[in-house]
Amino acid sequence: MxxxxxxxxxxxxxxxxxxxxxxxxxxxxxxxxxxxxxxxxxxxxxxxxxxxxxxxxxxxxxxxxxxxxxxxxxxxxxxxxxxxxxxxxxxxxxxxxxxxxxxxxxxxxxxxxxxxxxxxxxxxxxxxxxxxxxxxxxxxxxxxxxxxxxxxxxxxxxxxxxxxxxxxxxxxxxxxxxxxxxxxxxxxxxxxxxxxxxxxxxxxxxEQARYRELAAIREEVLGAVEADLPLADERPTLALVGLSDIEEIYVYATDAPGFLSSHLRPFEPDDAFDGAVTTNAQVDMEALLEADPDVILALGGMAPETEMATIRDDLRDHPVAREIAAVENDRIYAQGARYQGPVLNLFQIEMVAKQLYPERFGAWPVYESGPYPEIPRDEQLFDRERVAEIINGEI
CATH class of the missing domain: 3.40.50.1980 (Nitrogenase molybdenum iron protein domain)
Incomplete structure (x- = not known):
């Protein structure tokens, strides 16, 4: 060729x-x-x-x-x-x-x-x-x-x-x-x-046909999110952090321009740091407590080598971290990758919807390790079989 x-x-x-x-x-x-x-x-x-x-x-x-x-x-x-x-x-x-x-x-x-x-x-x-x-x-x-x-x-x-x-x-x-x-x-x-x-x-x-089919699914997902998104003053504050070592915390802006936030932007997130830190900035636990996010999204939490149960335990046992709202209320969730591609983008929009608003989009299962959790079909934001067929050329 x-x-x-x-x-x-x-x-x-x-x-x-x-x-x-x-x-x-x-x-x-x-x-x-x-x-x-x-x-x-x-x-x-x-x-x-x-x-x-x-x-x-x-x-x-x-x-x-x-x-x-x-x-x-x-x-x-x-x-x-x-x-x-x-x-x-x-x-x-x-x-x-x-x-x-x-x-x-x-x-x-x-x-x-x-x-x-x-x-x-x-x-x-x-x-x-x-x-x-x-x-x-x-x-x-x-x-x-x-x-x-x-x-x-x-x-x-x-x-x-x-x-x-x-x-x-x-x-x-x-x-x-x-x-x-x-x-x-x-x-x-x-x-x-x-x-x-x-x-x-x-x-x-x-492969324009594959693109059109996947883009149509994405529009359906975004439509579902937009139709059920709460008012701005009812949304939790959010922090996207790297927690592989809780003594070396990295913060990533949830509202930064660019496609790394493409799975978060549909939710118009209320960033807990409110622009006070740049993306990929290292902060200490006291700074995370001062931001006091309602929800913590742990970047890399879906990686096989990561144990979300350990991350949660470490935060609960930490004398400063235990006072953070997200830790107190057990709202610490796994994330996958920022350089995600379109298929992971669909999965990650779905998982963020459930992590932020379980009462609206269905609960995100308690995740500790392993593959993306099984979601009941009637609570899925997109059809896995349809996506699989598109990838395999069955369109």
């Missing part, structure tokens, strides 16, 4: 150039794609010419594919989750911390009948080496070159080399918190919601 980006001087095999390219005009796919469910936060478009087709995403601009990608390099798991949702999960050949995220994702996959996933042995790609990328020979690098450049120091020439000789880059990660890109990539960098980016990735894989 060949993938190449549009180039002013014509294209050669897997040729790459147009970082930050202009938006493509009319879309030959417009009649069959449907509209995105969220406001358009970034310029995007696609065109087709014969068997090839072009999709546009910041920061890479126009990317031309000769055929849908099969082998997929990723770095962050929102991209791996998009490939998974489109039935390409087992085509992923690289990701950050594969053993950890393979185990975490399978906590949710357990509830999708007939769906399997194995990322345990893929290349660990946080600091990718060019030699490894040649060996992987991926059809697409579903990763943000601006993010890779920021964290590794890769030059434009490095990205050009891989795109020309292996496969193009196509992804966006700095939309996570609307982070500033490196200076070399700053011109025209655009931010997308999780589902806006997923729509573009679906175009790249020519």
């Amino acid at each position: 060949e993938c190449k980006l549009a180039c002013p001087g014509g294209t050669t095999r897997r040729e790459y150039l147009a970082y930050g390219g202009a938006v493509v005009g009319g879309s030959l796919l417009a009649g069959c794609m449907g509209e995105t469910s969220e406001a358009d936060e970034g310029s995007a478009g696609s065109t087709g010419n014969g068997d090839s087709y072009t999709v546009t995403m910041s920061p890479t601009g126009e990317v031309t594919f000769d055929a849908p990608p099969e082998s997929v390099f990723t770095r962050l798991t929102h991209h791996a989750g998009m490939a998974f949702a489109l039935g390409r999960g087992n085509g992923v050949n690289a990701m950050h911390a594969p053993a950890h995220y393979d185990a975490l994702w399978n906590q949710f996959v357990e509830r999708l009948p007939g769906v399997s996933l194995d990322w345990s042995g893929v290349y660990s790609s946080w600091e990718p080496e060019k030699e490894a990328l040649y060996e992987l020979d991926s059809d697409v690098h579903l990763a943000d070159p601006a993010g890779v450049a920021r964290d590794t120091g890769w030059s434009r020439d490095d990205f050009d080399e891989i795109a020309e000789n292996v496969g193009p880059w196509f992804g966006n990660s700095l939309s996570d918190l609307h982070q500033e890109p490196p200076e070399e990539w700053a011109d025209g960098y655009e931010y997308y919601t999780l589902w806006e980016q997923f729509e573009l990735v679906a175009e790249a894989f020519q």
Whole structure:
């Protein structure tokens, strides 16, 4: 399979150039794609010419594919989750911390009948080496070159080399918190919601039907949440924290811009810290008590190595933590991942609905460890079998 980006001087095999390219005009796919469910936060478009087709995403601009990608390099798991949702999960050949995220994702996959996933042995790609990328020979690098450049120091020439000789880059990660890109990539960098980016990735894989089906489910979930969301003054205060070590507490803003909050934003959360700390800030227990959240969401609580029962016991036994409202009222709940992809996004919207408002959306089971809990069918916010069928191409 060949993938190449549009180039002013014509294209050669897997040729790459147009970082930050202009938006493509009319879309030959417009009649069959449907509209995105969220406001358009970034310029995007696609065109087709014969068997090839072009999709546009910041920061890479126009990317031309000769055929849908099969082998997929990723770095962050929102991209791996998009490939998974489109039935390409087992085509992923690289990701950050594969053993950890393979185990975490399978906590949710357990509830999708007939769906399997194995990322345990893929290349660990946080600091990718060019030699490894040649060996992987991926059809697409579903990763943000601006993010890779920021964290590794890769030059434009490095990205050009891989795109020309292996496969193009196509992804966006700095939309996570609307982070500033490196200076070399700053011109025209655009931010997308999780589902806006997923729509573009679906175009790249020519899986618009899967996208439309999953987006429709998401609209149903959001509609159910919106219809039963209490008034603002009736909502609990909320803290999203990392509690793997209660002596080193990390706080994550629940109302920060970007797609990392895509599972929380529908609830218009009342952040217990009220903007007093930046996301990923380390605080002590006294600061958490001063914020005094009604609900604590423990990031990473769904990871197999995490025991929520231990976290709850440690907080109850702590001389300061025991006075926090969420601890006193036993409202400490597990979370999965912020770089979540569309399928985990559905699960996590459901779990937050139940954790914040059990009287409205059904109770969240007491969770200590293991897979995503079994939820009675009449209390599920979305149909697991329908999602599984979409992933497996039964649409």
